Amino acid sequence: MNTSGSSRWLAILTGGLLWLTSTVAAAQNSIESVRAWPSPDKTRIVFDLGQQADYSYFTLYGSDPLRLVIDFNNTALNANLSELGDASLLVNLVRTSSPKKAGDTRIVIELAEKSDPQIFTLPANESYPDRLVVDLPGKSVERSGPAKSIAELKDRKVTIAIDAGHGGDDPGSIGPRGTYEKNVVLKIARALASMINDDPGMQAYLIRSGDYYVDLNERPQKAWQAKADFFVSIHADAFRTPQPRGGSVWVLSKRRADSEVGRWLEGTERKSALLGGAESIIRDTGHEPFLAQTLLDMSMDSSIAGAYSASRHIISEMSRITKMHKTEPQAASFAVLKSPDKPSILVETGFISNPDEERLLNSNGHQQKLARAIYNGVRQYFINNPLDNTLLANQESIEYVVKSGDSLSVLAERYGTTVNAIKRENNLTSSMLRIGQKLTIPR
Ligand SMILES: [Zn+2]
Known part of the structure; x- marks a missing residue:
């Protein structure tokens, strides 16, 4: 690299042609x-x-x-x-x-x-x-990361438990370039947690907030301890050939759920985490197994129906930013989906075994888009199916502080309103926003 040559060249040029220097100072790197x-x-x-x-x-x-x-x-x-x-x-x-x-x-x-x-x-x-x-x-994020600890969770917000798959000794699937599923899904989970915590009506609880493993049966249990209203597990798919690609969303299979509820009540699966949130139902019904069965079935039915409905919202959001492998919710029996008391879904964000999707899954921009799609879908679900006494159900409007990167159209889309409605509500004459500006976003 001949720097002295180029600086002499520069010295000659800078004489009368100052404006040229920025273009002529052809940097090597x-x-x-x-x-x-x-x-x-x-x-x-x-x-x-x-x-x-x-x-x-x-x-x-x-x-x-x-x-x-x-x-x-x-x-x-x-x-x-x-x-x-x-x-x-x-x-x-x-x-x-x-x-x-x-x-x-x-x-x-x-x-x-x-x-x-x-x-x-x-x-x-x-x-x-x-x-x-x-x-x-040095400490670079809040003590509990982008999600709140159980002690910090507030009662009247909708609580979303986010489960980044795998972790620690379990890397999950490994892409052709060596990308670990556990790392990619944690990044998406954290981005999702930040978006949820930015929403005044919602809060996030991360089942795992770092690179460590949480037992599969413990994951729904932790969501239950956090009094979560919704559970989303985040994964990346893999296949033995590189071709398959696209995302999919999974819910618990009804048939499997029924047989597992039955086995649990018979006592053959008493230790299973299947009924993480159901112990109180059993306790309240004393030893009346039929009543317990009925209540559990109802709870499970409505949770699975909720999961289907939320999955459809998420699939519709995801299809705007990535290819979908399956365009309908898929049913299977996954240990992490077995909470009877809340909708639980598992999102496969793409195929890490596909080289193009591996690259996408590694990109911060794509991770943010996937998180945003999941966030939008979950939020839409809770707007369509409001929970009693939650801020999301009660709020007429949202108080919002403008952040870097926001625009009226982005906010309108995020909160399901229009640019004009936001402008009217805030008496805005222009579409320019400044960071820190307070807005009332109508619902
Ligand atoms: Zn996985």
Whole structure:
């Protein structure tokens, strides 16, 4: 890389043609995208580059704000930095600053507290270009992640239990490029939890919030402890050949449910988590097995009917953003779906064994779209089937604070209203929103 040659060339040009320098300073390397991944113990910021990073860095921890400064030599910035700090408690802002020489890019990361950065390069592979990874140790998400702990859950919100499949020693299916299902589904689960917690009428409870395994029978049990009104398990499909692709949504098979309720009541499956939420029904009916059976059947019937209905909403939302393998809800017996007291569904987000879908499932944008589709579907279900005394059933309107990336049309679609209705309700004369602006969104 002949930098002295290009800077001499620049020096000649900058004489009278200043505006040209930005186009002529043809940088050798480029930052094509930047991603931030806050986790409970650190924030990881990843720079995708055209080629291997040539960089240096220093910290400014003696002044306010605390800053980490990274200089990318001879590198252009083609990426948007605007939303990078939003999700992290540790990173307040990622911005540029004047580089020490033309053609370089200086990135400034403003931090909420001192952090000892670990910075390293990763070579290009089949899935990613050359990268520079910046790990900033420090608490980066709320204690309980994007979901609430049981103690934080509020009574009158609709509670959605989100079950990211697999975890820990169980990677789930593994894509041809080595993607682990457990990682992809956790990211989708977290994105879904954030969307749900942004909704004033809903709250999320994550069955697993990190990379560890939860026993299949324990998962519905945890949802029951959280008093969840709905259970959604998130997975990615796999097949032995690469062709199959597309999503599907599963509910508990009625026939299997009936026979398992029967066995449980006969006492042959007393320890099964099948009836996670049903112990109180049994207790309240004393030892009258027929009454218990009837009540359980009714509860199970309505839960399964609810699951079908919610599944249809989710399938319709998902088909707008991804191919569907099955366009009707599928019935099967999955251990995690066996709560009799709440609609429970399992979403296969796509085939991780299909190379195209593996790539999609790995992309943050697609994960967000899948989460948004599930969120929209679940929300639609609860609007059509309101639960007594929940905010979602009672609210005439929603108080909303505008976030980065919002627009009136996005909000109108999300809350099932129109741009004009929002404008009328808030006396808006223009469609411009500013971050932090408070809106009343009519229902
Ligand atoms: Zn799975």
